[in-house]
Structures are given as structure tokens and as C-alpha cells.
Amino acid sequence: EAGVAQSPRYKIIEKRQSVAFWCNPISGHATLYWYQQILGQGPKLLIQFQNNGVVDDSQLPKDRFSAERLKGVDSTLKIQPAKLEDSAVYLCASSFRPGLADSSYEQYFGPGTRLTVT
Amino acid sequence: RKEVEQDPGPFNVPEGATVAFNCTYSNSASQSFFWYRQDCRKEPKLLMSVYSSGNEDGRFTAQLNRASQYISLLIRDSKLSDSATYLCVVNKVKAAGNKLTFGGGTRVLVKP
Numbered sequence: 056e057a058g059v060a061q062s063p064r065y066k067i068i069e070k071r072q073s074v075a076f077w078c079n080p081i082s083g084h085a086t087l088y089w090y091q092q093i094l095g096q097g098p099k100l101l102i103q104f105q106n107n108g109v110v111d112d113s114q115l116p117k118d119r120f121s122a123e124r125l126k127g128v129d130s131t132l133k134i135q136p137a138k139l140e141d142s143a144v145y146l147c148a149s150s151f152r153p154g155l156a157d158s159s160y161e162q163y164f165g166p167g168t169r170l171t172v173t
Numbered sequence: 174r175k176e177v178e179q180d181p182g183p184f185n186v187p188e189g190a191t192v193a194f195n196c197t198y199s200n201s202a203s204q205s206f207f208w209y210r211q212d213c214r215k216e217p218k219l220l221m222s223v224y225s226s227g228n229e230d231g232r233f234t235a236q237l238n239r240a241s242q243y244i245s246l247l248i249r250d251s252k253l254s255d256s257a258t259y260l261c262v263v264n265k266v267k268a269a270g271n272k273l274t275f276g277g278g279t280r281v282l283v284k285p
Contacts, residue, residue, distance in 0.1 A: 097177075103273075162273070166216050
């Protein structure tokens, strides 16, 4: 079974530029998550999709971050304009479908995109 | 108070020894719990799920104490390869979906 795919793996941009990250979840996984992980900290949830609908985006800085999952499969996270403090690893994860069983909340992560803003 | 708290460590553990550490959570309505392992510069990987009072998988044992609102992870006969950061995740099911919250992680260093 193919895992969660993310691209690019690394990105270096200057502040005030824009950047986009792509994620393709495990086939059949209805729930997709975007996390921001700053060095030395645990992942922080930015946005959670259930199919193509947003379940939770309470911690997404909506003035500069946006995300979409138009067809309920792959997703894009965008930052515009980037700030120095956005330097982090952006992780995408997917899980099967909530509610069927506790195990459906088990998340599988992609390799992440390491963003450096200079 | 953070929703999910972990001792950041590091826990320096002699090879072959036993190490245990806790994760405390503030929301008593939390329903399921997970331990993830994260190696340096890698993504988190699911280690164990904890749905009832505990779970055991080989050298790893997770226990849940709902009264005191913490889960623990115990590693027996530590191997050098167990060196990693262990992330605790707490899941709360809501009407509109579920909410998963990560702790900051506990770093474990196993030394020869």
C-alpha cells in the first residue's frame, strides 16, 4: 500500500514570497490533516478535512495560510506571504474514516516538507 | 495549561534498562490515545494505540489512567534503536468530527 505522498521535500524562500505544498493521502482515507512542526515541538494541527469539507481550521492563520481539498483526495496548503516564523516542517497525514472504530483515527504521515524562510 | 503535556527529557537510558514516561491531558472527554515515535528529521510513525486501560506490544506497554488523566509508555530491555522522540496524541470525538492533539514529545536516548 502506498503511503502519504508530499512534495516538495524541501523549500527555501524569502520572506513575503508565497509557497505551496501538495499532499496525496493513502487511497481510501477520507480524513486529511495538515500540521506545522517547529523544531523541538510537537506537530500543531493547522487544518483537518473530512472528504472535501473542513472539520477544523481553528489554528490556521487565515490571513496568510489557505488550504483546499477540492475533490476530496489530494490537498494543497499555501502560504502567502511567508514570514520568518513560518520556517518549519509541514506534515500531511491521513486516516481512514472517523466513527467506524477507534482505529480509524490512527494517522499515517507523509515525509513532510521542510520550509526555510530567509 | 496545555491540553497535552509531556516531559521533554531527554531520558538517558542504559542499553537493556527499562524506561517509562507519562503524558497528561486536560480534557476528561478524551476518548482514545496514541503513542507515535519520531526519529530525527523524519515523520511521526504510529507506535501504539490505547483504547481501553492499556496495550502491550512486545517490549512496549502503554497504560491509561482515566481518573488521573494520563497515559504512560514503558519500554523494557531498551535497544539503541529505541532512541527517538515519543509523541503522545489525545483524540476527542465531537459532533462535527474529532480533534487530535499532540504533546510536545519526550526524547529518549539509549546509550551503550
